[in-house]
Amino acid sequence: MNCAECRDLLLEYALGALDAAESAELRAHLANGCAGCAQAMTEAEALVGQLALALPAVAPPPAVRHELLRRLAVEPAANAPIPKPASSSRERSWWLVPVAWAASVAISAGLAAAMANAANDQRLAAMRSRLDTLDATNQRLTKDVSEAADRNGSLAISLAKAQETIGMLRSSDLSLVSMTSSGPQPRLARARALWDKDTEHWQLIATGMTPPGKGKVFELWFITADQRKVAAGVFDVDAQGNGILTVTVPHDIGQISVAAVTDEPGLMTAPTGAIHLAGKL
Secondary structure (H helix, E strand, O other): OOHHHHHHHHHHHHHOOOOHHHHHHHHHHHHOOOHHHHHHHHHHHHHHHHHHHHOOOOOOOHHHHHHHHHHHHOOOOOOOOOOOOOOOHHHHHOOHHHHHHHHHHHHHHHHHHHHHHHHHHHHHHHHHHHHHHHHHHHHHHHHHHHHHHHHHHHHHHHHHHHHHHHHHHOOOOEEEEEEEEOOOOOOOOEEEEEEEOOOOEEEEEEEOOOOOOOOOEEEEEEEEOOOOEEEEEEEOOOOOOOEEEEEEOOOOOOOEEEEEEEEEOOOOOOOOOOEEEEEEO
8 A cells, every 4th residue: 555545545444444455455554654545544544533623513303212222122133244345446435535624624713713802801801900000100290189189288377377377466556466276275375466457357267176066166256345256257276276267357346355265166246165265455
């Protein structure tokens, strides 16, 4: 058997379709060490092994299973092998060529589709990871901008109050009023008030105070010589107990004898809470 004849029979051999004589002759040719035919044999066996994977799975009709079981139950009339019709190797193997070609195409298409799907999955995963990173960055930047805006707002308020204080210190008629702890405040709690009599502005700066309690604020009162109590304004203190309040003194209030700070549920027209700070003018 030469190489051309051998390679015509390789697919049939791999499928187990050769008779004993041809199988023995092909094995003898391969045993002689023909490297080309041995490689072709390996490829034929690999192709036959993948034929089942290349075909779509189809469930057989129930009638097929019934007929198969029926035939297995029938005893064969004789154990003699069924004779095979004589035919040349090329006539027997012509149908294997399109089957092998179709299987190769199906396998190649399946592998290409699997590789394409894997590549698409990798790209989608990379895009999702990038979007997650961009979203986290955007959230962080938004938070930073918000915090910066808050800081800028606080700085603007502090700058305005500082400029206001500087303006009062330049007054030609400025009085300093001291207010000390009274009632529930710590002993070191106190306030200083700048009274610009040129513009009738009063700026109170409190330190070391304990917050007034939930739902309450501090309220400043001007108490006149005839014991009238005039509401001036409300303020709160920060975590360090510091607070500031700037108000305008009513021009017709008359003589102020005492300034006091009480705790109130809001801006009141008459004091209802305890006195926290007080100072004589």
